[in-house]
Amino acid sequence: MAGLGALARKLFGSANDRKIKQLRTTVDQINALEGELQALSDEELRARTETFRKELADGKSLDDLLAPAFATVREAARRVLGQRHYDVQMIGGMVLNSGEIAEMRTGEGKTLVATLAVYLNALTGKGVHVVTVNDYLASRDSEWMGRIYRFLGLTVGVIVHGLSDEERRVAYAADVTYGTNNEFGFDYLRDNMKYDPGSMVQRGHYFAIVDEVDSILIDEARTPLIISGPLEDRSEFYNTVDAFIPNLVEEDYELDEKQRSATFTEVGNEKLDNLLREANLLKGDSLYDVENVSVVHHLQQALKAHKLFQRDRDYIVRGGEVVIIDEFTGRMMPGRRFSEGLHQALEAKEHVSIQPENQTLASITFQNYFRLYDKLAGMTGTASTEAEEFADIYGLEVVEIPTNLPVKRVDDDDEVYRTVEEKYNAIVELIDDCKSRGQPILVGTTSIEKSELLAERLKKAGYKQVDVTDPDAFRPLAENPSDSRKAKIFAVLNARYHEQEASIIAQAGLPGAVTIATNMAGRGTDIQLGGNVEMRIEKELGDLPEGEERSAKEVEIKADIERLKQKALEAGGLYVIGTERHESRRIDNQLRGRSGRQGDPGHSRFFLSLQDDLMRIFGSDRMDGMLQKLGLQEGEAIVHPWINKALAKAQQKVEARNFDIRKNLLKFDDVMNDQRKVVFDQRIELMQGSAVTETVNEMRHDVIDDLVSRHIPEKAYPEQWDVEGLQQEVRNILNLDLPVSDWAKEEGIADEEVKERLTKQANSIMARKVADYGDSVMQQVEKAVLLQTLDHLWREHLANLDHLRSVIGFRGYAQRDPLQEYKTEAFTLFEAMLANLRQATTAQLMRLELVREPAPQMPGEEDLPPMEAHHVNASTGVDEIAQQAGATLASSAERDPEKPETWGKIGRNEQCPCGSGKKFKHCHGALA
Structure with a gap:
């Protein structure tokens, strides 16, 4: 076929x-x-x-x-x-x-x-x-x-x-x-x-x-x-979770020290279920309900902190901080922190100050x-x-796209050696050979470590490494390529200096230049034989004004570059040497493609050893034995087109595997992306609209419908209603103190009648606010509250999705498709987020009171009284909402630290006026 x-x-x-x-x-x-x-x-x-x-x-x-x-x-x-x-x-x-x-x-x-x-x-x-x-x-x-x-x-x-x-x-x-x-x-x-x-x-x-x-x-x-940004202070939560772990015994959990994993057994899950229920941290019927995904995640991190991580081996406590110890070097790594709440779990275990966890605010692939x-x-x-x-x-x-001129580059078959030592010896020999002819050489390595290893080999062979940041690094080659004493120099490129890299790469086509590069993709500058005309003119004549003198010197430079180009062409053009095969053919082709530009001659060859990563994966034990039986002597290489074909197939398998991994990751990310698009589109729509009053009203009515349907079951008699629960939630969410228990005693009352009364009361409160503060101010406040509440809940939702994704793979053990399970659970979480958005926005707006306060008179301005906002719940960042609605908070200059009666209303996230340096909610506000 x-x-x-x-x-x-x-x-x-x-x-x-x-x-x-x-x-x-x-x-x-x-x-x-x-x-x-x-x-x-x-x-x-x-x-x-x-x-x-x-x-x-x-x-x-x-x-x-x-x-x-x-x-x-x-x-x-x-x-x-x-x-x-x-x-x-x-x-x-x-x-x-x-x-x-x-x-x-x-x-x-x-x-x-x-x-x-x-x-x-x-x-x-x-x-x-x-x-x-x-x-x-x-x-x-x-x-x-x-x-x-x-x-x-x-x-x-x-x-x-x-x-x-x-x-x-x-x-x-x-x-x-x-x-x-x-x-x-x-x-x-x-x-x-x-x-x-x-x-x-x-x-x-x-x-x-x-x-x-x-x-x-x-x-x-x-x-x-x-x-990302820091999460709000949740030290109490980490300490509460941490307190559960010492109550567990060996039968409650399983450890796998080799894999560095710890999981709860069925007995442990049951025990934790009861402990969490008593601590009022459990939502729903079970520990593993989707609403508890974050609690489960932090429980597992606390278990790891206690049972897998040892003090003075994995970390030390120094100056009231948990400092990681590098497992390879044994050195401390101050400033580095374990992710996903593990560092906070260790801080709770050691009873030191718990630093806020970083939270994803927004992400996209x-x-x-x-x-x-x-x-x-x-x-x-x-x-x-x-x-x-x-x-x-x-x-x-x-x-x-076909090339402008036919490609003249010669691509040799790979040379395979038994050991890395033999391979590097052969590479240095080839560099010497090219150097003697004045042929420019580009050596590609797969890592910085390997490029440094090769650099050491060249130094032992009498070469001198030049500084890549020095613009005159290759000047000896341009002046006198045949002077081998001066010309035995090489440069190593790394990713630190993009601009200098481009200028060095531009001059790497000089006769006899040796350049070692770790990654040749995206350098943005061609290796031109003889050097790059534009860059050399810029470097040598940058300060010289336009005129006859500059024109004459430009002609000289062009003639010199042409002379050097002819020398490089006579030597065979750029010789590209690959020190090993990359797992992707594309990276190898990028390196090879640097030679033979615009019809220039060129050469390329890859050197491999059986100790290279790709060769080990390919099964070097059998091949090593076979080569020894064939009588391959030290320093000899095996060269055959079949080797190239076999390697290409091995690379294709690795590429296919990597593609499958990326494709699978993308399937999971697409679930979040669909939700991201909905939230971002909705945000823009809300921002661009002049008012969100209609949206806010719908939310309030939905919240009331939900409250009533939760506490008054369908077709239930009034004596079966959860009247106390409904009255409490109406007070908490709608900020309304209504006689719901008296309503339940009325003859012939039904759930629809209760909804109507609640809706009428809530609507009248909001209508009063509009009348008191003005339509335009309320529109600004509504928009700001809605957007900031949405952002707060979206961030929490992203964290929940991250936690869910980290554990969803276990569903595979139950013969269930983790992706399908993730889609289902993520949708449930998204619906819950929208329900929370409706409830939180309604609660904020029903409690919001704007108080007029005289403003300091500015010269030449009319005395327009700004607004001051007071809020009950600061978790959605509503302190900022006041400023967005044209409001100002009371001046701290008017507050006497010794007299709390002068403090007035204080945001819970503000610094306490007493001067302690703590947030108000953790200082005097905690007493309120």
Whole structure:
């Protein structure tokens, strides 16, 4: 069958070939416009932008404008940057515009390709986002490619770390916005924590082009973006839970010290059920009801703290703090804390001050963030190996773009040695050999540790390591490549200095240069043989003004680079050495792709040993024995295409396994994402609405209906009603002291009559507040209370979902699908959150009293009395609500610490006026 497929491809071409052939017809149309556009003046070329926008407004589609728009960008690039798009770059631009991934080899000019699709889509005025892997590339590309956009009359913004909200808003309002995946994602989360639509910075998600799309959408997508903050003080809860553990005996729990896990037995669960019920910490009928998921989580952490973690082995208590001890080095790690409440459990166990636990305020995975865009596209040198994942998760098709010039690089078969020692000896020998010919060498390693190991080998062989931050690091090579004494130098790249890395990589094509790099993806700069002209001119002539002297020196630099390039070409071009195979073929291809750019010659070879991670997984014991039987001598390598095929299959298996893990994680995250979208959309709707009175009224009526139906069963006689419970809850939630017990004695009364009376009383209270404080103030207060209560409960809900997810896997032991169980339980929790939202919002508003207070007169201002807010429950952060409603709290200057009668109303989370430094609720407020 495989043979038939190959024969069919040979006869008809692959699907990719057919697509490229189809796109070439549009390239011909673009080329036909070139002469016409070259005849236009700069102003006439710029005016085409407004013409295109008018045509779009008149009903033309982007596809209708593609050929003339692409031709316009090509001409602008030629005039502004001195770079003319190749035909294959035009094809890449069309692939991006159609919302697909353009796989283009290193050195084919992906940065320039993006300008075509960006310009065309920016004409809509909806904003185009170009996503890069670091701040340096975002800044560089926005300035470099921004010259084309600005020339054509478009605005350009850049989002980097450290910008203010106002600066971000301006950048997002531009036609084209460059930034990193982290900045775009965090801005989205922060926007959904704002309380005013005007303070949001993003304006929508229309079209994004992701550079190094495999790195961002696959490698980095394993870790979600999280904004966290400290939880409220819950030390009493941790201490209460901690007190249960000493009551347990050995039959109540099971320990697995090897796996570092501790679980309660059935007997233990029963005992805890009773203890929790007595402490009034249990909701529902059972400990394992979904409402108790957080309590169960903290009980398990307390059990771990007592039974698995030993003082002076796993941690020490020093200065009233629990300090972790590193299990590998035995050193203390001050400042580090165990997560998920474990550190708090240890603090409760040791009876020291309990620090607040960090809580997730908002989170999103990159998968779900980038799926927000109406249209998404990407570009990279290596995507085809992950084509299935791109199609399955993002609905993105990968299209391989042919190179502008044929690839001349020679890819040798892998060399496999028995030991790591033999492998490194062979690598150093090859580096010496290349060095003697003046051939530039790039050595790729899989970790920083391995790069340092190789660096030590080279030092023993007489090489000297240069500082990568030194701009003149490779000067000896440029001055005299044949002087072996000076030329025996090498550089090691790491992720600390993006800008310096780019300049070192740009010069790594000098004859005889040796560069060791840990990860070659997303460097953003090509290795150009002989060196990078632009960077060298910038470095050497940066301060020299334009003029004859500068022009003459530029000519000298270009001639010198051409001389060095010829030496490197004669030596065979860039030689790429892989020190081992990565578990992903894509990473290996990224390294290999650095050589042979734009038709240059090049060479690549991977060196492996049976002690490498991938080879051990592959079954090196059998292979080691077989090689010894075959008489493989020390220092000899086995080289055969079959080895390459076997390794490729091993890598495919690892890739497939990693894909399954990511896919499964995404299924769980999609459950939270569906709920996130509902909450975020609802928030924006509430913020943008002028009033939420109708929503608040509905909530109040729903709460009353729920209260009555809980305490008055359907078709029950009045003597069967829970009158006392209803009266108490009406007092607690609605702040109404009503004779519900007297109502129950009335002849012929029914639940509907009770609902009507409660609704009438509650409505009249709210109507009085509106009459007293004014409609506009109450609208602001209602909106602020509703939004802040929603945020508080959403954060609690996120914590509950995290706890649920950490234990849901155990359902698999009962032959139940954990994902299905998670969906069901998460939905139940979400419904409970909405019920709590209705109840908490109603309770806040029914208790809210705004008191008029004379304001200090400002010069030239009228005496307008502001409002002061007093609140019973501060857990939803309602101290802020007063400020949002135009209210001010009583001035602390008027309070005498010695005289509580001067303090007035104090928020429970305020500092106590007595001067103790504690919160009021933990000081004088605790006595109230």
